[in-house]
Amino acid sequence: MLHVQGLVKVYDGRRVVEDVSFALQPGTVTAFLGPNGAGKSTTLRMVCGLTRPTAGTATIAGRRFAQWPNPGHVAGVLLDAAAVHPGRTGRHHLVSGAKLLRLPASRADQVLAQVGLSDAANRRIGKYSLGMRQRLGLAHALLADPPVLILDEPINGLDPEGIRSTRQLLRGYAQRGGTVLLSSHVLSEVDQTADRIVMIGHGRVVADGPLASFAGPARTVVRTNDVPKLGTALQRAGLDVRQTGPDALSVAAPTERVSEIAFAAQVRVLGLAEEQQNLEELFFRLTGGPR
Numbered sequence: 001m002l003h004v005q006g007l008v009k010v011y012d013g014r015r016v017v018e019d020v021s022f023a024l025q026p027g028t029v030t031a032f033l034g035p036n037g038a039g040k041s042t043t044l045r046m047v048c049g050l051t052r053p054t055a056g057t058a059t060i061a062g063r064r065f066a067q068w069p070n071p072g073h074v075a076g077v078l079l080d081a082a083a084v085h086p087g088r089t090g091r092h093h094l095v096s097g098a099k100l101l102r103l104p105a106s107r108a109d110q111v112l113a114q115v116g117l118s119d120a121a122n123r124r125i126g127k128y129s130l131g132m133r134q135r136l137g138l139a140h141a142l143l144a145d146p147p148v149l150i151l152d153e154p155i156n157g158l159d160p161e162g163i164r165s166t167r168q169l170l171r172g173y174a175q176r177g178g179t180v181l182l183s184s185h186v187l188s189e190v191d192q193t194a195d196r197i198v199m200i201g202h203g204r205v206v207a208d209g210p211l212a213s214f215a216g217p218a219r220t221v222v223r224t225n226d227v228p229k230l231g232t233a234l235q236r237a238g239l240d241v242r243q244t245g246p247d248a249l250s251v252a253a254p255t256e257r258v259s260e261i262a263f264a265a266q267v268r269v270l271g272l273a274e275e276q277q278n279l280e281e282l283f284f285r286l287t288g289g290p291r
């Protein structure tokens, strides 16, 4: 559905995007990840025809984005949430967008409801928070219910509720066959949303694959009132064990296995939880560290 082939961008003799290629299938959410300045926005701008590539091509449904007679019906784009008229209301902004796309004004209200902005529809955009502007930008991208969404840092500035509802919205959109490409420089923002990650560092793709393939083996954090006894039992079972607090151990095993061993050793467990995968570390290793 979206094909990027050998994209290169040179600014003032500097290669800021170097031979970036990937192809996205319908029904998927792909996170385009990289630290600040890695070349994400430049790549997305080339995909959307806003920046001319030095080399390479990007096509959506077989054509360059700008070659489509009605590009907004093919891909919804959110590149810069700040690029909206602050004196307009959210609703006015979306009604204008709907008109340009030859859609009924009622579409504005539908997408406002979809992103949870109905209550703020008649307030001026200048009074919106960053998170509200992000939601408005997402609403604009959704206007024509296009098959593809291209979103630059859509989670940035959202509160926890905004993050949760945006995740749900994007997952639901992909489940209905949509193709989503969203960029982020914070891995934890997208690890519950994306099926696949494409990581970019210094303009180059450094990793590309299903998110699960980058996650290390499952680890469990277990809290107990007898760290030495449980630690010994877990080590005897051949597991990698690290003490992470006065009453806490991190164990390279799923929670069920840790629970079984603790039960067999007759050690009281105060808490048991899956450890958050530290994908951030992997990210920095692959991209050569933050700039």
Ligand SMILES: Nc1ncnc2c1ncn2[C@@H]1O[C@H](COP(=O)(O)OP(=O)(O)OP(=O)(O)O)[C@@H](O)[C@H]1O
Pocket (backbone or CB within 6 Å): 011, 012, 016, 034, 035, 036, 037, 038, 039, 040, 041, 042, 043, 185
């Ligand atoms: N119009 C331009 N002229 C010259 N250099 C540019 C231009 N646009 C971007 N760059 C440079 O290209 C590099 C990549 O920038 P880009 O905005 O694509 O990175 P990014 O991964 O999106 O970063 P961020 O997460 O900060 O948005 C940076 O070094 C930036 O300074």
